[in-house]
Amino acid sequence: MTHIRCGMDVPGRGGALSVHAEGRQLPCGIVRDGNTSAGKERWRHVADVALVVLGAGFLAWLVSRGLRVGDQPNADFFDFYFGAVAVRDGQDLYRVNDGGYIYPPLLAVVLRPMTLLEPTTAANVWTMLLAALLITTAWLVGEETQRRLGLGFSRVRTAALASVAVVMLGQTWKSEFQWGNSNLLVLLAVVLSLRWVERWPAWSGAALGVAVGVKYLPIVLLPYLLVRRNWWAAGAFAGALGVVLLGPAMVLGWERNLEYLGVAFRG
Structure with missing residues (x-):
């Protein structure tokens, strides 16, 4: 405990009150016990660790669900897998x-x-890939949350925030792993795009273009780039999207690739 003593108003010494605390002379005022702050910080650390443990346990459960995908012939993963087989054959x-x-x-070309x-x-390999994508995406969200809210940086706090993101959207991730979907690929690209939009706009646009090349939904973010007049990002988006749409022609041939794009865009 810190002991304090306020001095009296002494003429000829500036009339300032002073406090003596552990041998140091400080302006008189409220002196907080350092043990209180340290105690709060310890409890925050304990809470962070508890959240990390919770997140790790939940991720393990998700992986266990994903490892059953092979028992579900109608799982989304097999659409990707047999699409890749079709490209191969x-x-x-x-x-x-x-x-x-x-x-x-x-996606079918990449998964060959x-x-x-x-x-x-x-399917089991795909499940482990989804787990890696979820960890990476959640970690980036945790880092960006700390940066934007001015919380400083702590690896434990980042992991705790990542765990919160995973657990709060638990039903979404359950479906993702249970059916072996590809939404985490798209989500990682979108998170990277938003993370880079201010610092590296060209990379931001390229990441968004790749996301749209896998699934169309992220294209709703393009107007944001245009309204903000972020021309570097918008230009990189167009370039990256062109590459991911036309790039498979190197495997499929130009004619077949254009035919496939027509089918895909018609839904």
């Missing part, structure tokens, strides 16, 4: 697996290496 991408693949051809694995094994 030269079949019609939009006719295999009951026409389940409805996206631009980029997974066709070297059996479908169930590939």
